[in-house]
Amino acid sequence: MSQVRRWRDLRIRRRDPVDLAGPLQVRGHSVAWVPPVVLLAAIVVADYSTPGDVRVVPWAVLVPGVAATMCGVRETAVIAVLAIVTYAVVDGSWPSEYQEGPADFLLTVVGGCLATVACAFRVRRDRRMGHMRTVTEIIRRTVLRPLPPHWGGLDHAGVYLTAETEADVGGDFYDIQPGPHGTRVLVGDVQGKGLGAVEAAAALLSAFREAAHYEPELTVVAQHLEARLLRQRGRKRQLGSKDGDRFATAVLVGFPVTRRDLVEMVVLGHEPPLAVSPRGVRSLPGGGGLPLGLGELAPGPPFLHRPQLARDETLLMCTDGVTEARDGQGAFYPLVDAVREAVTRDPGLTEPARLVDFVRVGTLEHSGGRLTDDTTVFAVRRLPETGGAGEEDAG
Known part of the structure; x- marks a missing residue:
């Protein structure tokens, strides 16, 4: 079939x-x-x-x-x-x-x-x-703004799948922000569900869009996100809400203006991106970072990774709804093996839109269409004709 x-x-x-x-x-x-x-x-x-x-x-x-x-x-x-x-x-x-x-x-x-x-x-x-x-769909569309094609010099594609729940909306989020220091990408997942998770995701996206445009250092952008989530939690505590202890996993990726052979990356309790090319699949380094909201456990700026990235490699980022999708026997979805095998058969699958569709179909097929957590799949790669610098924010 x-x-x-x-x-x-x-x-x-x-x-x-x-x-x-x-x-x-x-x-x-x-x-x-x-x-x-x-x-x-x-x-x-x-x-x-x-x-x-x-x-x-x-x-x-x-x-x-x-x-x-x-x-x-x-x-x-x-x-x-x-x-x-x-x-x-x-x-x-x-x-x-x-x-x-x-x-x-x-x-x-x-x-x-x-x-x-x-x-x-x-x-x-x-x-x-x-x-x-x-109502849930309206909320998600409000938080996850549409991204123009080739935004910030990147070919990109993303998909958000809701879990099999009646009302609770999750806190998955992603965005691309071009600026004078290059194009930055954010993918993350707020702990928990409901409007509290959506509020936290909206706060993080707002902070990212400003900091990613103006701050020259990607680690400083991550610190802005940490501070913004802490302020959000403090406000919720003052209101007497039970959402005052939320944290978020995230991965920040920067495409520098001056270097097209590498990316900058800060991983905050999230799965590191996968680099997918016709030659195979490799996981980029990125372990050790704490989730947003838990930075006080390890004071100081997060670690900045600068892995090499070939021109034909696509970065694939997924929230845990993909890697933790289970089949009828309880086995997790083998994301890396599935993508590696598919790319070997069809090297054209490295295009972001096709890659995202493949992971989406594979996740749903593996879980029988019954997802227990909201799921985001996001893929980006540089366009060959531009580095993505100097573009202005559309909203």
Whole structure:
């Protein structure tokens, strides 16, 4: 099966619960009523096809319940009435000695009423869930601003996948900020979920966009992020919030103006980036840094790494939603091995957009489309014709 087809199947599996519970449609017309009506017709045929002492028509009580799982309230009520009338007609057409009697008829009536009530609750729940998903998406789009193509002299691609939760939004974040000292990239993940995590992510992104533009040293940018998160935590404590102890893992990458053969990198409790090229995959050095918010445990500026980076190498950065994705047996997603094998087969996969799509599909496929944590995949590489310096911030 091709990657495109597998991704289409996974998208269907991960579709919003509102869509899954909503009416089935063909060319814009609802056909959700078809399965329960077909089931009712099959029950009638089976009842007439069996001997008189074997009655199938009492199964009509199941029909409204089936309708309640896929139809609207009005359709469910109509199908419940249809099942009750059908039961009365079919049962009354048999000789009296084979008739089921009023007890089963009353059961069909009660079953239809309960199915209609259950459908009303389901529709209400689905609408509420849809509203929460909409609010969550608005929040994410507000925090993660759109990035122009080739922003800061970088070819880039990113994707954010929500976990299988009803309302809690995670604190994954990423951004690119060009400036006079080169282009800087930030990818990170705030501990926890909910609006507190989003507020912390927004605060860190705001600090990054300013500091990354003006500060010549990448370690100073990291110190600005540390100070900003500490101020955010202090404000939350003063408000009496329980979010006053959040921390964040992050990786800062700088593409210097004067050196195109290397990158500057500060890793703050995060997985180091992977350098992906047609020759293979290698993990860049970057261990030892503490997460943002825990810098007081090791005073002083964080360590600056300056690894070599070839022109055809793409930096791949992922939050732990990728590396900690599990399959049915509990095994983690083998990111490095999967990317290495794929690049060996297809060297063109090193393009950021294709690489991000591959990791996205692989993560969803490995986890069966059921992510337990929000997941971000981000890839960047230098464009050959520009170093990305001197561009102005668009917002």
